[in-house]
Amino acid sequence: MLLVFAPVGQGQDEETQDKVFKLIRQLKSTKAEERRTAASELARLGGSAKEALKPLVVAMQKDSDAKVRAYAVYAIKQMGDVSKSTIPQVIEVLKSDKDDEVRCIAADTLGVFASDAKAGIPVLAAALKDREVGPHAAAALGKMGEDAKAAIPQLAAALQESATRSHAAATLGRIGVAALPALTKAVSDSDADVRVEAVLALGIIGKAAVPALLPASRTRIRTSGSMRWRRSGRSGERRRRRSSRWRSWWCRTRVRTCGSRRRKHWRGLGRTQRRRYRRLRRR
Numbered sequence: 001m002l003l004v005f006a007p008v009g010q011g012q013d014e015e016t017q018d019k020v021f022k023l024i025r026q027l028k029s030t031k032a033e034e035r036r037t038a039a040s041e042l043a044r045l046g047g048s049a050k051e052a053l054k055p056l057v058v059a060m061q062k063d064s065d066a067k068v069r070a071y072a073v074y075a076i077k078q079m080g081d082v083s084k085s086t087i088p089q090v091i092e093v094l095k096s097d098k099d100d101e102v103r104c105i106a107a108d109t110l111g112v113f114a115s116d117a118k119a120g121i122p123v124l125a126a127a128l129k130d131r132e133v134g135p136h137a138a139a140a141l142g143k144m145g146e147d148a149k150a151a152i153p154q155l156a157a158a159l160q161e162s163a164t165r166s167h168a169a170a171t172l173g174r175i176g177v178a179a180l181p182a183l184t185k186a187v188s189d190s191d192a193d194v195r196v197e198a199v200l201a202l203g204i205i206g207k208a209a210v211p212a213l214l215p216a217s218r219t220r221i222r223t224s225g226s227m228r229w230r231r232s233g234r235s236g237e238r239r240r241r242r243s244s245r246w247r248s249w250w251c252r253t254r255v256r257t258c259g260s261r262r263r264k265h266w267r268g269l270g271r272t273q274r275r276r277y278r279r280l281r282r283r
Contacts, residue, residue: 173204
């Protein structure tokens with residue numbers, strides 16, 4: 001009796017291929033639930049499911065179920081370099097699909113391909129206006145680095161939107177010196193949150209951004225811990241000392257009550273205490 005043993009790796013490959021072909025057939029099912037399961041399983045297999053690339057592209061573009069399309073885009077993303085040839089189709093999905101989730105995953109996919117997806121920069125820049133897709137588009141542009149400098153005007157405009165602000169600022173920082181004019185302008189913005197994000201982005205750029213940080217050193221910034229306003233320089237230190245003295249005196253004299261009780265306590269204060277109270281209030 002002759003026994004023939006196949007290598008372990010070869011047996012696993014054959015098993016995986018059989019599973020992939022089965023999932024490809026399932027991807028054409030008339031039931032949406034089965035198609036969703038097939039697309040999600042192909043996403044788990046990643047690059048091992050490269051035979052399913054074309055069926056996944058068809059599902060991403062034409063399937064009537066939004067969840068199936070989303071799983072199909074995600075499966076393409078999980079395949080990595082194997083799926084670089086699908087970049088034009090992913091860009092078209094980002095541009096034309098009506099489902100936010102599908103478009104978000106398409107933007108993330110372009111971010112994975114980074115510089116290989118330069119053709120998608122105009123579409124990603126246009127997607128920054130979308131509240132749902134905008135953060136994903138900004139993050140994808142950030143992974144492209146200096147190659148995304150064509151999107152600087154749209155990224156600067158996205159700083160005014162709370163949903164995309166932090167991602168847009170970080171992307172401007174990763175673009176580098178080319179984004180300095182936009183960030184320098186943002187440092188003087190009337191919105192404190194925009195100024196903070198602009199300063200953080202300038203920090204990403206490094207030494208080249210030091211001149212742009214000078215206006216920020218003369219303006220008020222909000223601290224993240226105490227949420228109090230502080231002013232830089234010697235005058236700010238004097239204000240903080242005065243504020244500290246005022247709080248300590250207030251606690252000692254217990255002038256915390258309001259209405260009639262406060263007036264009654266005021267009458268009980270001596271002349272020196274009243275004078276000190278007025279002097280500290282004027283500072």
